[in-house]
Amino acid sequence: MIRFALVSGFFLSLFSVSAGSLQAGAGDGRLDIYFVDVEGGAATVIVTPQGESMLIDSGYPDFGGRDRDRILDVLQNVAKLEQLDHAVVSHWHLDHFGNHASIAAKFKVVNFLDRGIPDSLGEDPGFADRVAPYRSASQNRSKTLKAGDVVPLKSGTTPIGMQVVTASGEVIANRGEVNPFASQHVPQPEDTSDNAKSISLLLTFGKFRFLCCGDLTWNTEAKLMMPNNPLGQIDLFMATHHGLNASNNPVMVLALDPRVCVTCNGPTKGANPETIATLKKVKSLQAMYQLHRNVLLEEKDQAPVANIANMAETAKCTGTWVKASVAKDGKNYTVQIGPEGTAKTFETR
Ligand SMILES: [Zn+2]
Secondary structure, three states: OOOOOOOOHHHOOOOOOOOOOOOOOOOOOOOEEOOOOOOOOOOOOEEEEOOOOEEEEEOOOOOOHHHHHHHHHHHHHHHOOOOOOEEOOOOOOOOHHHHHHHOOOOOOEEEEOOOOOOOOOOOOOOOHHHHHHHHHHHHOOOOEEEOOOEEOOOOOOOOOOEEEEOOOOOOOOOOEOOOOOHHHHHHHHOOOOOOOOEEEEEEEEEEEEEEEEOOOOOOHHHHHHOOOOOOOOOOOOOOHHHHOOOOOOOHHHHOOOOOOEEEEEOOOOOOHHHHHHHHOOOOOOEEEEEEEOOOOOOHHHHOHHHHHHOOOOOOOOOOOOOEEOOOOOOOOOEEEEOOOOOOEEEEEO
16 A cells, blocks of 8 residues: 655645646547666656646657657657646666756756766766756756655646655555565665656656666665565556666566566667566566567567567667556556557556
């Protein structure tokens, strides 16, 4: 059972009130989640029935604006938004904050949310320069998210909630039922990179539950999920850290027991065999999607071809997205690949 912390007036006051972009989502009452293909980075767009929008991470900054343009296409042409209400950085690696500034240069962004901007980053000597455009786009007024915070999203008839469950290495209180998989934890060497400090967000819409953990790594996953499971079971899981095996600790993945999983991998990054093996062990898993074929793996060792959005190598890739769309009462959801894809329906657990 999740107990959402009460939103303090102080925290609420940090958020600019926006009218939302009433185009998208509005009308059909559905909550949409787009996993944009950024070739092994991450970029997830959420649009609520109220037309409120969030981008979690923004892909790589180079390659001639490739990832920026793919994200803008979803925001402007697919979701038909008029502005982006919340732009989140899960952590300070370039495949996650690479285009926040360049998107903001072309499209109105209302709130910037992150884990706090460090002065320096051990693994990236050029970080101060790299983060400068973000500082300037956010006018140095980005909001710091901490574990236990609630991101206030507007609800309609079906309540929407978003809780920060990890940030800056901290995790929410370890309440809940005992995690039956806790004894399977085998610690990895300490991860001193910013991955371990990723923001993780749990989105709820009625009974529907979606979890997105950025690049959170193994030992922090265990810290969150041991000895008790404070998150319970979820419906839709974005495989953590592009499906790399430095993340997706079975202690977490098996306890979450998702029904559907989407891995935001690239042709040669992520969707590792160990992660896929863990996902295949998930008791309730009904479908596994990948943004890319892992060109290093055999067909039988990854998601079925019908569930892979992009089969080509990066040079020839058209960047097809995966979309999950939750019914207005939250009781079921569809997943489809690209605008022409067939939508498969899944019941909310
Ligand atoms: Zn990453």
